[in-house]
Amino acid sequence: MNAPSLPFQFAEALVRDRRRSAHTVRAYQACAERLVTFLQSHWGRGIDRSALAGATTADLRAFLAHRRASGLGNASAARELSAVRGFLAWAADGAPGPVLKGPRVKKGVPRPVAPDEAVALAETVSDEAVEPWIGARDWAVLLLLYGAGLRIGEALSLTGAALPLGETLSVTGKREKTRMVPILPQVRDAIERYVALCPYGTAAKEPIFRGAKGGPLSPAVIRRSVRRARAALGLSDRTTPHALRHSFATHLLGRGADLRSLQELLGHASLSSTQIYTRVDAAHLLDVYRNAHPRA
Known part of the structure; x- marks a missing residue:
């Protein structure tokens, strides 16, 4: 053999x-x-x-x-x-290996997190977790922000009453306004895997996402993990949990979503709050033009 x-x-x-x-x-x-x-x-x-x-x-x-x-x-x-x-x-049995700095991302005006960067960020946060169930938890939370456009507070306020998951999720946002958000299969699978591994159960009135000792998961824990991961990946310090929500919106707009639908998905009270993404998308398109056009 x-x-x-x-x-x-x-x-x-x-x-x-x-x-x-x-x-x-x-x-x-x-x-x-x-x-x-x-x-x-x-x-x-x-x-x-x-x-x-x-x-x-x-x-x-x-x-x-x-x-x-x-x-x-x-x-x-x-x-x-x-x-x-x-x-x-x-x-090498733990001996120091070759030293090579990873690639860096230039800092500048706020930009959406690219899809591969969003996935790499979530994977790195998950990898660094001290327990497999915590890694599965962090992966699921970050996919909710990027894949469903939730605010971090909205994701962490979800309770066991939302389970089992279907194709949509009822989310309570600012001013107690409730909206329905579509859930991608990858996001649903991530949450279900976390739930299967979580040692604290998912009672209907209890938070789905738990801290290491079983209490409600604090947003600060996710923010700290993201800071460490973005440093390891060489990403801008503007790469925050909330930036994943911005990326969700910008990428949908770039794929043809209309502003009214985007407003509903994001839970914005005013359309003017959603219109900022037209400016972000235009800035991104200008960058693409400048980098690609031979006369630019």
Whole structure:
């Protein structure tokens, strides 16, 4: 019988020693497999654990350039770099590995969080959780903000009465105004997975999202986790939980949603509050034009 591959052994260690979630383990194993495949071609020979432990900064830089050439964005590249660093550290039994700074995102005027950045942010927050159920919780909360456009307070005020989830969710927003919000299958699956893992139950009058000791989850916990994740990914300090809601709105508008429908989805009392997204979208389009047009 062939010995398990290095990426597979790394994945087993993540489960055994760091209690990572199945989602994280799959993602990190895939990154490790990509690195091994690249190094086999880059070095022109087979890879064992001692060879892997000897990888240099130049090797890591070449791998990252290879991945960026395939269209990897800044946030995804930073996340990939984090995963392969962990793989190399495992191969070297925890010894310091090659040092390479991740890509940075230039700061400027507020911009929507790109889809790959939103997903990378949520994945990184989830990965850094101390328990699998907490990682599943943070993943579900951030997907609610980005995938359904909820305010963080609206997401954290949801109770067990909302379960089981259907295709829509009743949300109580500012001034106790209630609205119906469509729920994407990915968001529903994330919440259901969290509920299955949560050790505190989901009574109808109790909050769905719980803190580590079982009380209501504080928005400050999510904000702190997002700050750490955006630093690791090199994202702007404007990348906040609320920015995910802005991105939801801007991306819908860019795909043809009308302002009145967007107003209902966001729970804005006034259409003028929603119209800000036309300006944000126009600014984004201007950036695209300037970067793409040969005469710009």
